[in-house]
Every structure is written in structure tokens, then in C-alpha cells.
Amino acid sequence: MTTRFSEWFDERAGVKKLNEVLLLRKIPRGAGWLYTLGFATLFVFVIQAVTGAVLALYYVPSPDHAYETVRFIQYTVPLGSILRGLHHWGASTMVVLLGLHLLTVFVMGAYKHPRELTWVIGVALLLIVVVAGFTGYLLPWDQKAYWATTVGTSMAGTVPVIGDALLKIIRGGASVGALTLTRFYGAHILILPILFLLTIAAHLYLVVYLGVSVPPWLWESDKEELPEDEKERYNLFKKQGHPFWPDIVVEDVIISLVIFLILLALVAWVGTPLEARADPTASDYIPRPEWYFLFLFELLKLFPGNLEWLGVIVVPTVLILAILLLPFYSRERSRRLEKRPVTLGVGTLFVLAVVILTFAGWKSTPPTHVTERGIELNSTQILGRSLFASQCASCHGDEAQGTNDGPSLQQIGDLRDPAFIHSYIENPKALNPDAEMPASIPPPGEGQQVLTHVQVEDITQYLSTFHAED
Ligand code: HEC
Incomplete structure (x- = not known):
């Protein structure tokens, strides 16, 4: 019965081939726990999509109702506080997981030939996640949301010449108000998810098409005799590896479950912040950006007022381009860690700088309560x-x-x-x-x-x- 059905279905949908390509494909030998980070990020994205869809059933994106509907979700809707909590903490978790994923790929040199495009798309995904975080931050329309967005968007205004126009486009007016809210909401639930799906699809396609990289210490091992030709060598590792289903999936699912439990623990023990309703006249409020913007915020303090736009536009653009184009200018042939001292040295300095600036930013933002x-x-x-x-x-x-x-x-x-x-x-x-x-x-x-x-x-x-x- 099952075979007859699967044959019937396969004749019409060709799923056997898909099954072979997606599930039965072999993952090369050496792929360890660090290789689960990509899947884990995808898993949290699914959490965001599901919880976000349910939140959208209750949320009203207008200054008159946004805050009240979020309170309603938090205090009245059954399981509402858990849904909102998962969505809140899921956003930060995605930034962490994607960051770690990119870092692993960077250290292992997996962005090199032939995976340059996979890297570029991965970095684009991180940017989309960050923009989704920024737009989502406004939606509860509490003090924190309102003032962080006011300060965050005001930075666009420091850009020479086009600053004012840019600011108006982002805010939909001179100040943060009803139009900003609908604008951010539209981006958050419509534009960004579409971009997400497209980039995730492209990223996954490349991952399946090229296969994941073999860790550099095995790929360029001096201990074993390996074929000179890259394709032959890859096929050898693949032959010695495990099938994606079920071997690798089990590892991926275990990590994802652990992450889910951590998320639930955060929701239960740390809770989900909701401050007082946004008050545009409370200009003494101390705005605090989301933690993953703190390093930029801190960096900005190093630029004097009239040069602020350098910190706002030039520095981030240069940084993003430097990361995005990494595979095209960092061209050492070897992927082995000890043979890439300059790349890894610069990378370490960058990560240290981000950590130190984040810490300094965190120390210097006074508590809200x-x-x-x-x-x-x-x-x-x-x-x-x-x-x-x-x-x-x-x-x-x-x-x-x-x-x-x-x-x-x-x-x-x-x-x-x-x-x-x-x-x-x-x-x-x-x-x-x-x-x-x-x-x-x-x-x-x-x-x-x-x-x-x-x-x-x-x-x-x-x-x-x-x-x-x-
Ligand atoms: C060097 C010690 C010293 C420091 C530092 C100091 N004070 Fe005083 N303060 C005093 C003394 C002494 C008095 C009693 C009146 C006088 O001698 O000025 C006083 C009185 C006061 C009074 C009461 C005035 C009245 O008549 O009721 C206030 C309010 C006050 N201080 C606030 C402050 C604040 C705020 C600061 C910090 C910015 C501060 N003080 C720093 C020594 C100090």
C-alpha cells in the first residue's frame, strides 16, 4: 500500500529524486557540532515566522492601539506572554547564532573557493536579521521602542546633503509617529520576510549544490595521502561521511531542541520587557539601542559632532563591504589556520573591538528601572x-x-x-x-x-x- 502510494505520488511529483538530493545526500567526513549552527539559525527563523504570524493576529500597528494590543498579548491572550517572549528572545538568538556561524566559516576558511557566493549571501542574511531587529524594536510602542527608534533613525539625518530627505523617507515624516509605525510594520512582516525567504533559499541551494566544506585540518592534512584534484578529494571525504538523513539531522535537531529550551528559560526567568507607553514629550528618557547595536553606538561617541556622519555612514559601510567581499580579496590559497596569520589576526582584532565596544556601551547605559x-x-x-x-x-x-x-x-x-x-x-x-x-x-x-x-x-x-x- 505505502509503496503503491509512493509510486503513484512519485510518478506525479518526482519526489524520489528530491529525497536523494536533499535527505540521502552524504555529508563529508569531519563535519562536527560546529556545522549545526546553520541549521539552528534556520530553526530559530521558523520560530520567528510562527510566533510572528500569531502575534500579527492580535497586533494593531497604530500609535493608539499598538501598546494596548501588545499588553493584551502579554497579559490576556492564553500563552501570549510565551509567544511574545519567544519572538523577542528569538531575534537576539538569531543574531548570536548567525554571528557564530559566520565566525566558524571565517576561521575555517570555508568562504574560499568555491563557496564565495554562499558567504556573500550569508552576510546579507545577517544584515536582514539586524534590520528586522531594528524594525521590530519599534512595534511595542513603549518608551524604549519610541526613543531608541528616534535616536536610531536620527542618525540618517547626519548624512551630508541627503540626510533630511533620508530621514523623512525612513520616518514617513519629520518625527517618529503613526507613519513610522506602519512603515516599520510593513517592512517587518512583509518586505523583510520575503527577502529572508529568497536569501535563505539561495543560501540553502548553494549549500546543497556545493556541499559543506571539509574542516581545513582534514582537507589539507599532512598525515594522509589525498588526491590533488579538489573534486576527487571532496568525493573521497563524502564517501567516508554520513548521510544527512538520519545521522546529521539528529545532531541538528538535538542542538535546535537545546536552543528552544534556552529560549523558554529566558522567557520564564528573565521575562520580556515592556515599559510604559511611548510618550513623545518625555524627552528626558535615556534611549538604549538593542544590544547588537551597542558597539556602533559606542563607536559613534568617538566622532565629534560635525563628523558624526563618518561614524554613521562611512565606518559601517566600509565594515560591511570588508566582510561581504572577504573571499575576493583575502586570497591565501591554504585554508589551514596556521597559514593565514594576517586574516585571522585582523579577524581577532575586529571581534575583540566589537566585544570591548559592546561591553563599554553596556556599562555606560544606565539601567531603566x-x-x-x-x-x-x-x-x-x-x-x-x-x-x-x-x-x-x-x-x-x-x-x-x-x-x-x-x-x-x-x-x-x-x-x-x-x-x-x-x-x-x-x-x-x-x-x-x-x-x-x-x-x-x-x-x-x-x-x-x-x-x-x-x-x-x-x-x-x-x-x-x-x-x-x-
Ligand atoms: C565638600 C563637601 C560637600 C560636597 C562635595 C557637597 N556638599 Fe552639599 N553641603 C555640604 C555642607 C557642609 C553643607 C551645609 C551647608 C554649607 O555649609 O553649605 C551642605 C549642604 C547641602 C544642601 C542643603 C542646603 C540647605 O540649606 O538646605 C544641599 C541640598 C546639598 N548640600 C546638596 C549637595 C549636592 C547635590 C552635592 C553634589 C553636587 C553636594 N551637596 C556636594 C558639603 C558638601
Whole structure:
């Protein structure tokens, strides 16, 4: 019965040939666990597609409803928080897996002849993932989404000559608003998925057509006698390898399951952030980009204001081209690690730079949520708190409890109004001729300014939260 059916079906659909090419094909000897990263990325892409499709059934892309529908998904829809969590953490996971996959291919020299195109398409996939992450970040329409997008898109405005036009095209207007949201949503659920499917199809086609590479230490082994001709050598390794189905698939599926469990654990224990509803007037909000943009964000700080566009446009473009075109200019013949010191050296420096910049960026973005004395501090007060710790705690104590050098400020919110506190921090002598406290913004000619007016206000807002009942 089954054979008769499969013959009937095969006569009409020719699946036997497909089966041979896709499933029964042999994977060359030496393909180990590092070779599962590509499949794992594909697996997470499927998670994104499935969870994304369900989220789209509830989500409304308009400033009036976006935030409420995301809250509804998070708190009311059965399993909604898990769906949204998987989609949220899946995005970061894809960046990690693709990054590791590209890194493995880079170290093993697998981007070399004849797999140059596979590499180019793989890098394009990473770019699409990052753009999908950027557009998806806006959709919950919370504070974090709104301000990160405002800052992120504003960078387009620094491009000379076409900056303004570019900014308007991306935002659909002068500022981030309803048109930005629909624009990002359209890109996120329509344009990018189509690009995804096309590039994934091309990538997989090439992987099947060319076969995965043999690890360099086996491919160019001095221990065994191997055919000189590349095709013959590859066929030999293939003969000694395992069939894709079931041997290799089992490894791929095990890794994918592990990743799925990690995702569920992240959803359960770390949770999925959703901040307050976007408030376009809350310009004191400290925007924080998604972690995989942090290194660029940090890099930008190295460029002075009028040269910012260099960091925004030139540096990323050069970087992307350098990675994309790698197989065409890095032309050492050998794939062996010890024979490619320059390529691997430059690669290591690049990865180190990205890691260090990411870490620096992560360290310098203040936390969004801080509760102190049972009060949830807003972003201004959080900034004020860290300024207080560095500028004032030496005399007033870590908890404003007072020291020998300065009085307690733990009731200052009751004793003084914000205007007084602000002025006192700027220049105590103006209010109290006997003041011993040093001025932060002394009158001209009377010393060094230590804080800006904005910083003084940040500290003032923080100190104003101190009341007796705390
Ligand atoms: C060198 C020690 C010292 C440092 C540093 C210092 N203070 Fe003071 N502060 C004092 C002393 C002493 C007083 C008591 C009044 C006076 O002598 O000025 C005081 C008083 C105050 C008062 C109360 C004023 C009033 O009359 O109620 C405030 C508010 C205050 N400080 C805020 C700050 C803040 C904010 C900073 C950090 C930017 C800071 N202080 C840094 C020593 C210090």
C-alpha cells in the first residue's frame, strides 16, 4: 500500500529524486557540532515566522492601539506572554547564532573557493536579521521602542546633503509617529520576510549544490595521502561521511531542541520587557539601542559632532563591504589556520573591538528601572542618583545620610523646594554666605565648573524624592 502510494505520488511529483538530493545526500567526513549552527539559525527563523504570524493576529500597528494590543498579548491572550517572549528572545538568538556561524566559516576558511557566493549571501542574511531587529524594536510602542527608534533613525539625518530627505523617507515624516509605525510594520512582516525567504533559499541551494566544506585540518592534512584534484578529494571525504538523513539531522535537531529550551528559560526567568507607553514629550528618557547595536553606538561617541556622519555612514559601510567581499580579496590559497596569520589576526582584532565596544556601551547605559526607598525612580532621577554618588556622596554619604563633612539630606524634599536645591547646588554662597559646600557652577572667574545645568537639574530631581517618611 505505502509503496503503491509512493509510486503513484512519485510518478506525479518526482519526489524520489528530491529525497536523494536533499535527505540521502552524504555529508563529508569531519563535519562536527560546529556545522549545526546553520541549521539552528534556520530553526530559530521558523520560530520567528510562527510566533510572528500569531502575534500579527492580535497586533494593531497604530500609535493608539499598538501598546494596548501588545499588553493584551502579554497579559490576556492564553500563552501570549510565551509567544511574545519567544519572538523577542528569538531575534537576539538569531543574531548570536548567525554571528557564530559566520565566525566558524571565517576561521575555517570555508568562504574560499568555491563557496564565495554562499558567504556573500550569508552576510546579507545577517544584515536582514539586524534590520528586522531594528524594525521590530519599534512595534511595542513603549518608551524604549519610541526613543531608541528616534535616536536610531536620527542618525540618517547626519548624512551630508541627503540626510533630511533620508530621514523623512525612513520616518514617513519629520518625527517618529503613526507613519513610522506602519512603515516599520510593513517592512517587518512583509518586505523583510520575503527577502529572508529568497536569501535563505539561495543560501540553502548553494549549500546543497556545493556541499559543506571539509574542516581545513582534514582537507589539507599532512598525515594522509589525498588526491590533488579538489573534486576527487571532496568525493573521497563524502564517501567516508554520513548521510544527512538520519545521522546529521539528529545532531541538528538535538542542538535546535537545546536552543528552544534556552529560549523558554529566558522567557520564564528573565521575562520580556515592556515599559510604559511611548510618550513623545518625555524627552528626558535615556534611549538604549538593542544590544547588537551597542558597539556602533559606542563607536559613534568617538566622532565629534560635525563628523558624526563618518561614524554613521562611512565606518559601517566600509565594515560591511570588508566582510561581504572577504573571499575576493583575502586570497591565501591554504585554508589551514596556521597559514593565514594576517586574516585571522585582523579577524581577532575586529571581534575583540566589537566585544570591548559592546561591553563599554553596556556599562555606560544606565539601567531603566531603579527602585530606591520603595520609590520607582524615573530616568532623570536615575541619572541624578549616579551623579550624586560621584559628586556629592563623599560629604553627604552614600544614602544622603550625612557625614562629618556635610549634613544629612534625607529630608531635603520636605525642607526645600526644587528651585532652592537647584540654586544651592550651582552656587551655595549665593543663598548662604557662610556656605562651606563647593559650588558646582561658580560665577565666572571664581573657579572651575564641575556640572552642567542639566546635570544639576538631574540631581535636584533625585534629591526632591527624599522625604521624612522614607
Ligand atoms: C565638600 C563637601 C560637600 C560636597 C562635595 C557637597 N556638599 Fe552639599 N553641603 C555640604 C555642607 C557642609 C553643607 C551645609 C551647608 C554649607 O555649609 O553649605 C551642605 C549642604 C547641602 C544642601 C542643603 C542646603 C540647605 O540649606 O538646605 C544641599 C541640598 C546639598 N548640600 C546638596 C549637595 C549636592 C547635590 C552635592 C553634589 C553636587 C553636594 N551637596 C556636594 C558639603 C558638601
